[in-house]
Amino acid sequence: MGPTSQRKGGWEGMGGKERGGKRSGGVAAATHLCYSNYIHHVIWLAVRPKQDLGCEVHAFDHDADHEHYDYRLGPTAFFHKARIGSETGYMRLLDHGGRRLSYLKMDIESEEWSVLSQILHHQNSSATLASTAQLSLEIHIELHGKSLSEKRARIASCLATLEELANLGFKLLTYEENELNPQYEDIDGAHLGLYAEILLLRTNRNSTYINPSN
Numbered sequence: 001m002g003p004t005s006q007r008k009g010g011w012e013g014m015g016g017k018e019r020g021g022k023r024s025g026g027v028a029a030a031t032h033l034c035y036s037n038y039i040h041h042v043i044w045l046a047v048r049p050k051q052d053l054g055c056e057v058h059a060f061d062h063d064a065d066h067e068h069y070d071y072r073l074g075p076t077a078f079f080h081k082a083r084i085g086s087e088t089g090y091m092r093l094l095d096h097g098g099r100r101l102s103y104l105k106m107d108i109e110s111e112e113w114s115v116l117s118q119i120l121h122h123q124n125s126s127a128t129l130a131s132t133a134q135l136s137l138e139i140h141i142e143l144h145g146k147s148l149s150e151k152r153a154r155i156a157s158c159l160a161t162l163e164e165l166a167n168l169g170f171k172l173l174t175y176e177e178n179e180l181n182p183q184y185e186d187i188d189g190a191h192l193g194l195y196a197e198i199l200l201l202r203t204n205r206n207s208t209y210i211n212p213s214n
Contacts, residue, residue, distance in 0.1 A: 033099050035060065051077045058094065102133040110140035113161055120164050130168050135200040143185050143194065151187055169204035 032055040051057050057077040073079050106112050116137075119125040129135070141158055143151045178195035185192045 032056070032102070033096060034058065034103075036105075051075065100128075100131045103136070104129070104132045104134065105136040105138075107138040109138075110142050112137055112139060113158055116161050116165075120161070133202055134173075135165070135170055135202070137198050137200070139196050139198060141185075141192070141194040148187070151185070155187070155192070165200060169202045170200040171203050172198060173201040174199040 032053070034055040034057040036057065036059045051074050055076065057073075059073070059077070059079045060082050061079075062082060071078060071080075106115065119129055139158075141154065143154060146154065176197045177193045178197070181195055183194040185194055
């Protein structure tokens with residue numbers, strides 16, 4: 001993944017350490033690597049639980065509200081005033097190249113479908129995704145104000161993206177509707193929940209389940 005100024009959003013992941021050495025200001029590489037982007041106003045709540053679990057945490061956000069954060073948030077937690085896109089530049093910049101992800105989370109407020117499509121059709125990023133064990137998504141299917149044909153097309157597009165993930169070996173493990181802002185739509189006899197959090201497990205590789213707490 002790499003820097004971008006075109007889209008506000010992000011992804012978060014933990015990956016097994018492939019090689020030793022010092023990273024990020026002289027800190028020894030932790031067993032798991034965590035990236036978090038679009039952290040809203042709860043930066044410490046977003047990074048501390050993962051740091052406490054022994055992860056090396058890098059938080060990314062480009063909002064002006066985050067101007068006051070220091071680069072060093074904790075012993076193994078860091079903040080970057082930047083955004084992450086589908087390229088791999090930031091992983092190279094931070095010397096994280098070659099580290100595989102065991103947990104990846106995206107929470108980007110309805111932009112997940114276009115970003116996922118970019119990742120799936122970008123050679124390097126799709127390879128990173130293909131080696132990821134777990135994928136957690138905050139999904140939003142925005143249908144308000146659309147005609148029936150537009151709603152059908154939107155749903156078909158989302159299903160096509162999920163099918164591409166399935167082709168990589170991802171299977172649905174958990175599904176939880178958004179309780180704070182539930183949204184539903186009845187289309188062609190189906191009652192659809194439009195906002196939810198899902199966890200996908202890639203079943204075509206040996207992997208250890210990581211509880212994505214927080």
